[in-house]
Amino acid sequence: MTTLIEWVLVIAGQFLITIGVLCDLVASIAMLRFPNFYTRLHAATVGSIGGAFLPIIGVALVAAGSDFLGSYRWFLCGASLVIAFIELLLAGAGSHALARATHRARAAPTKPVIVDYLEEDRGKGEV
Amino acid sequence: MLRDLVFASLLVIIILALTYLTYSGGLGDLPPRDVRVIASNYLNLTYNQGITWLWAASPEAVTAIVWDYRGLDTLFETVVFYGAILAALTLFRSVSKVPEFVSSAGLSLVVKRVTAIVTLAILAVAASTALHGHLTPGGGFQGGAIASVAPLLLLVVFGKQFFIERRISYSKLLTIRNASLALLGFTSVALLILGFLTGFQAYIFQNQAKTVSTLSYPPYLLDVPLGGSLFFFNLFEFLAVASGFTLVFTILLSRDETLRKELEGEELGY
DSSP states (O other): OOOHHHHHHHHHHHHHHHHHHHHHHHHHHHHHHOSSHHHHHHHHHHHHIIIIIHHHHHHHHHHHHOGGGTTHHHHHHHHHHHHHHHHHHHHHHHHHHHHHHHHHHTOSOOOSOSOOHHHHHHHHTOO | OHHHHHHHHHHHHHHHHHHHHHHTTTTSSOOOSSOOHHHHHHHHHTTOTTOTTTOOSOSOHHHHIIIIITHHHHHHHHHHHHHHHHHHHHHTHHHHHSOOOOOOOOSOHHHHHHHHHHHHHHHHHHHHHHHTTTTSSOOHHHHHHHHTHHHHHHHHHHOHHHHHHTTOOHHHHHHHHHHHHHHHHHHHHHHHHHHHHHTOOOOTTOOSOOSSOOOOOOSEETTEEOTTHHHHHHHHHHHHHHHHHHHHHHHHTSOHHHHHHHHHOOTTOO
């Protein structure tokens, strides 16, 4: 029998998956339209956090609310949460490392730019 | 444009011709659609508790085939892998002798902390892949390959100094690799040696007891299937592969000058 709580879990999960689809769509458009490497990296991270982390959390909620899966739903739910946690860590750290290395090596033009604190710090010899 | 078109149509014609030849039996008879006799034998016998004189005591049929039914083949594959790593180490043999004093601080704090967490997860996945190789898909080689990602990440993120400070040296890794390969070989002949000493008959690569030879590796550990020798093969293969890959990574991530000197050779050349 499906309880109210299970309905809420499934609907909340589906809502998160829908947000994930929209994030992926926005990220893929932004990847093509943004002007330089750093802004495109931002778009890629929108794709990996909004478009991968959120839907996996949604999958965990849907699995937790799916009565027909039996005891396997907790297995699916736990696995999804672990994957989401690792994704959350790696996506941020990965784009941070990419951006930092690119800026240090001056491998990509920063223009157009409004403010570049890292460049100013490097001018003062702090980085 | 015309050239691309000709090239593409040529490619399509070749693929179609090869498909036709293969399908019409040009490479010999096509495999039957039903399960073949040898496959069904493996599937029926691998974990058949009713026929324990032909079983491998492992629910994982692939591992049973790889390390029991055709174990000798896999041993030679391992030897090929051992030789490949040995060749790479020989080519760069002087690199390993150069003491490196790299003052690399590694990547930023964010990446270091995240890598520390993820490395633990990688090692856990690797250990479960290798040690459960006789129960679930996976095995020693796969587990070793996963585990070798962890030192690669640490080398890149924390710098080579991290390894030097923790005394994870070249010779220690080499010792682990050689010891685990020796133990791999010993596992394959352990029952034979036991048979010589006790006067029983035994085979090379024997896992479970056969009708003419009663010696056997333990099929169960408590109430969990152990797969007899499969567990030990997976464990030692895991150690050998992980340390072998780590050795190659440490060498390839040496300083550019050291590596280039080795590639250029001496003044007169080799």
